[in-house]
Amino acid sequence: MTVFEKPHALTDTPFHYCPGCTHGIIHRLVAEVIDELGVEDTTVGIAPVGCSVFAYNYFNCDMIEAPHGRAPAVATGVKRANPDLTVFTYQGDGDLAAIGTAETVHVGARGENITIIFVNNAIYGMTGGQMAPTTLLGQVSTTSPYGRIKEIQGNPIRVCEMVSTLDGVAYAERVSVDCVPNIRKAKAAIKKGFEMQKNKKGLSIIEVLSTCPTNWGLSPEKSLEWLRENMMAHYPLGVYKDVSKEEAK
Amino acid sequence: MGEKLLMKGNEAIAEAAIRSGCKLFFGYPITPQTELAEYMAKQMPKRGGLSLQAESEIAAINMVLGAASTGARVITSSSSPGISLKCEGISYIIGSDLPCVIVNVQRGGPGLGGIQPAQSDYNQATKALGHGDGHAIVLAPNSVQEIATLVGEAFDLADIYRMPCMILADGALGQMMEPVDFEAKPAREIPAKDWACCGHGGKRVHNIVNSLYIEPDQLEKIVLERFERYKKLEENEVKYEEYLTEDADIVLVAYGITARIAKTAVRNARKKGIKAGLFRPITLYPFPKKELNALADKTNCFLSVEMNMGQMVNDIKLAINCKKDVYHYGRTGGMIPSPEEILAKIEEISGGNA
Numbered sequence: 037m038t039v040f041e042k043p044h045a046l047t048d049t050p051f052h053y054c055p056g057c058t059h060g061i062i063h064r065l066v067a068e069v070i071d072e073l074g075v076e077d078t079t080v081g082i083a084p085v086g087c088s089v090f091a092y093n094y095f096n097c098d099m100i101e102a103p104h105g106r107a108p109a110v111a112t113g114v115k116r117a118n119p120d121l122t123v124f125t126y127q128g129d130g131d132l133a134a135i136g137t138a139e140t141v142h143v144g145a146r147g148e149n150i151t152i153i154f155v156n157n158a159i160y161g162m163t164g165g166q167m168a169p170t171t172l173l174g175q176v177s178t179t180s181p182y183g184r185i186k187e188i189q190g191n192p193i194r195v196c197e198m199v200s201t202l203d204g205v206a207y208a209e210r211v212s213v214d215c216v217p218n219i220r221k222a223k224a225a226i227k228k229g230f231e232m233q234k235n236k237k238g239l240s241i242i243e244v245l246s247t248c249p250t251n252w253g254l255s256p257e258k259s260l261e262w263l264r265e266n267m268m269a270h271y272p273l274g275v276y277k278d279v280s281k282e283e284a285k
Numbered sequence: 286m287g288e289k290l291l292m293k294g295n296e297a298i299a300e301a302a303i304r305s306g307c308k309l310f311f312g313y314p315i316t317p318q319t320e321l322a323e324y325m326a327k328q329m330p331k332r333g334g335l336s337l338q339a340e341s342e343i344a345a346i347n348m349v350l351g352a353a354s355t356g357a358r359v360i361t362s363s364s365s366p367g368i369s370l371k372c373e374g375i376s377y378i379i380g381s382d383l384p385c386v387i388v389n390v391q392r393g394g395p396g397l398g399g400i401q402p403a404q405s406d407y408n409q410a411t412k413a414l415g416h417g418d419g420h421a422i423v424l425a426p427n428s429v430q431e432i433a434t435l436v437g438e439a440f441d442l443a444d445i446y447r448m449p450c451m452i453l454a455d456g457a458l459g460q461m462m463e464p465v466d467f468e469a470k471p472a473r474e475i476p477a478k479d480w481a482c483c484g485h486g487g488k489r490v491h492n493i494v495n496s497l498y499i500e501p502d503q504l505e506k507i508v509l510e511r512f513e514r515y516k517k518l519e520e521n522e523v524k525y526e527e528y529l530t531e532d533a534d535i536v537l538v539a540y541g542i543t544a545r546i547a548k549t550a551v552r553n554a555r556k557k558g559i560k561a562g563l564f565r566p567i568t569l570y571p572f573p574k575k576e577l578n579a580l581a582d583k584t585n586c587f588l589s590v591e592m593n594m595g596q597m598v599n600d601i602k603l604a605i606n607c608k609k610d611v612y613h614y615g616r617t618g619g620m621i622p623s624p625e626e627i628l629a630k631i632e633e634i635s636g637g638n639a
Contacts, residue, residue: 047491078484082351092493098482100354101495103377106347109339113351114482116335117309117359121484139347142340 043067045076049093056249056256059087059155061213063094065223066124066153069230070097079122080114082107084136086128087161105136108143111150122233124151130160133169133193140199147204147238151229154195157246158267165251169193172270177251192270196243200277206238208277212245212268214260221273237279245271287468295320295459297429298362298388298452299328301436304467307358307386308334311348313341315367316400317456318390322362342367346374346387353383354494356481358440362388364456365406366397368414375449376415380496382480382511384443386436387421388452390459393619401619402456404541405593410453411570411600418508420515422450422522423569425540429463434470435567441473442522446514447480453569455592457542457621515571524567525576529555533562535631536580538601539590540566543622547590550627557628559635569597574604581605588634590627591615 042048045067053059070076076097083091085104092099102110107125115123132140132154143150159177160166167180170192174183184192200208207229211222222244229240245267247259254262275281292300299321302310310325325336339345345361352359363371368389378385391406393399410423422442426432432454439450482492498504528548530536535554539547544565554561564580564587566573581587586609589598595613602611614630616622 076485077487080355080482080484089497092495096485096491098485098492099494100351100482101381101493101497102350103347103373106343106350106374109344109347110351110354112337112344113309113311113348113353113359114355115351116337116348117352117355117357118483121355138340139344142344 043071045070045096047094047096051094052090053087054250056247056259058213058246061219062153062155062222062244062246063091065219065226066126067095068223069227072227073230073234075122075230078120079124082111082114082123082125084125084127084131085162086131088126088128088155089162091126105131105134106139107131108136108139108148108150108152112143112146112148115148115150119149122230124153124230126153127155128161129154129156129158129168129170133195140195141202144199144202144205144239144241147206149233149236150239151233152239152241153226154241154243155246156195156243156271157248158192159248159251161248161251172266194271196241196276199241204238205241205277206279207232207240209275210243210245210271210273212263212273214245214263232280243271245273287466289464289466291462292429292465293320293460293462294429294432294454295390296324297432297465298436298454299324300467301433302360302386302440303328303332303334305358305437305440307360307440309352309357309359310334310336311339311345311352311359311361313339313345313363313367315364317392317459318362318364318388320459321388321390342370343374346371346378349385350374350378350381350383353378353385354381354481355483356478360386360388362390364390364392365394365403368406368409372415375421376417376419377496378449379415379419379421380417381494382447383449383494384447385449386439386443386452387449388454391453391455393617399619400456402542402621403592403617403619404455404543405596405617406453407569407591407593407596410451411572414451419511420570421448422446422518423453424450425453425567425569426458427541427544427565429458429461429465432458433465433467437470441475444475445473446518448514453541455542456619519571522568523571523573523576525573526565526567528563528565530562530564530580530584532560534560534585535588535635536562536564536584537588537590537627537631538564538566538577538597540569540597543590543592546622546624547627549624550631553624553628554631557632559631561631572600572604577601577604578606581609584609586610586612586634588612588614588630590622592621593617
């Protein structure tokens, strides 16, 4: 009897992610949802520049690599050309909340029927630990070596709160993958996002608080603690928008 | 003969695209191409297609990237400043070997420049539509009628060679009205798009549309393969028109709207006893190098007439290996040269020796 196996939606290519990085968990959750919904053969995934740029090697569905920040626009083109496809983007915080802010806002305003998996680890991982739009005040990075200072580098962006004000957003939830109960909740949120897309409700965005032990300079375990103590305080977990609940009222 | 319609160049581009099986337009308003977007907005919903106004030129070209990845025929249009914004996306499209059609209805630059016709994006279009080693096919129609033919050809070439194709027009061509006949051209054989990302349907391994190759030897291999395709393009797809070049002592080289003005100047020069001719490149990339080089053996000199400070002139010099003199006459900033100005330049060069 098989008790545990790799989701079919993941290829056998080994992940390149650093030890303790939570991208692997999030990849697996997305793949499990694709398997459970039986949509791998009609899914197109889009991964732009960032640590997850190689996602095209890891997912078994058709995959597109997009320019930095532009995944929501690329996803719009895919979905409008072929509305029957399931389309998801897998984006980091620098990608989605800095260089791609306009694309993020307008994909929400248009209410495109796509699902965004937004991995927020409060830092630029791929380029080696620079300040992100989500870097916390006081957080040290290679481009905020004295800690992020509000007066100089401005404030971190809360994406779920911001996009939930847009009428075209059907579902916005912030989750975390720091412990098993939260991983289960994260999977349920991703599944809900894909279902919203299937029911043509509009944009679904799942923000996943994630760790970057390498660039945070912490052990994997300490990173999880840091996430709980610091990130969750500034980025509270929870559902920020759910049109299915509003419709039920 | 089909039905003759009176149309603006911008509208003819849109109509020709729809007739070529293009069902998707992504754009952003900018003068002097806006009639194209407006025509698409009106026509696409009625003809089973989609016209979507993006939040920026950057988003529009990335929507094109996404739609082209699914194998669909797709078009976007803009004018000079907007094309600069699209260049990032065009580079990714080139690097991902995606077919699409991009229209540049040029205006004066640099910067915000002006809104009058120009050809000052020649270098950008033919040499550097974005970063990296790569090219797009560049077609330069010179009439509303030729637009009708070349837009269809642009889609075919893009599909056959798996690369973006630019229609390089200008504000004059985009805005002027001429009769046009959209007679169907013979269809070319289009290879199956087995690379497209449209869901694997459980029938194949997953397709990947990508421009990232982290190993330099792998990236070099990919670029070399792409340049093999460019070579085939140059062997098979070069288009040009010659007018009175057979016995010409001076050959004017001009494309697009400027070629029509230059033609008048050639006729007027002939009336004055100067043996002038006109060579009109229709494909700006690939550039008709071989053909110009052959002409260089017969004529005394060339005069490049452009609405810029001298961009194509360098390609002519390279094509003929500088074996004959190559002069330039240009107006810039949105100014259109007159046949009289061009004739004066012909006379100045000929200096009575022609």
